[in-house]
Amino acid sequence: MNLLWSTPKAMPESKPPPEIRRWLALAISIALFATAVFFWLASSDSSGEFFAAACFRIGLVLGALWLAWPQLKRPARWLPASAPVIGVIGLIAIAAQPRLVFPAIAIVGTLITLSTFVQLFRKRRK
Numbered sequence: 001m002n003l004l005w006s007t008p009k010a011m012p013e014s015k016p017p018p019e020i021r022r023w024l025a026l027a028i029s030i031a032l033f034a035t036a037v038f039f040w041l042a043s044s045d046s047s048g049e050f051f052a053a054a055c056f057r058i059g060l061v062l063g064a065l066w067l068a069w070p071q072l073k074r075p076a077r078w079l080p081a082s083a084p085v086i087g088v089i090g091l092i093a094i095a096a097q098p099r100l101v102f103p104a105i106a107i108v109g110t111l112i113t114l115s116t117f118v119q120l121f122r123k124r125r126k
Contacts, residue, residue, distance in 0.1 A: 021069075022066055022069040023066075025062045025063075025065050025066045025069070026062075026063070026066040028059075028062055029059045029060075029062035029063040029065075029066060030059075031059075032055045032056070032058050032059030032062065033055070033056065033059045033063075035052075035055045036052045036053070036055035036056035036059060037052075038052075039051050039052035039055065040052040079112075079116070080112070080115040080116050080118075080119045082111075082112075082115045083112045083115065083116075086108055086111045086112055086115070087108060087112075089108075090104045090105070090107070090108035
């Protein structure tokens with residue numbers, strides 16, 4: 001049998017388990033906080049302060065992600081399935097024309113609210 005043409009059996013995926021990802025987010029968050037404190041104390045110029053502020057903000061976001069991880073694993077049941085699609089279309093519209101940010105937010109909010117009400121009324125009919 002030729003080993004080059006033989007098909008391998010299904011190999012298990014090598015994705016890290018979700019808990020490792022959660023703790024990795026915490027470790028990176030702590031490292032970013034430490035980096036922010038170091039640059040805040042050690043630098044006297046504006047670029048060091050800018051880098052410290054950026055590290056602190058990203059560390060805050062990763063810390064919030066670590067706290068919210070269990071809730072992020074399960075989808076929101078009250079949110080309609082069309083909400084992510086509406087959100088992506090809104091982001092594309094804002095990226096194409098940044099001046100439309102306020103009308104786009106209002107339209108996206110209205111469409112998600114309408115689709116939520118439609119979903120609720122469909123559930124009651126069944």
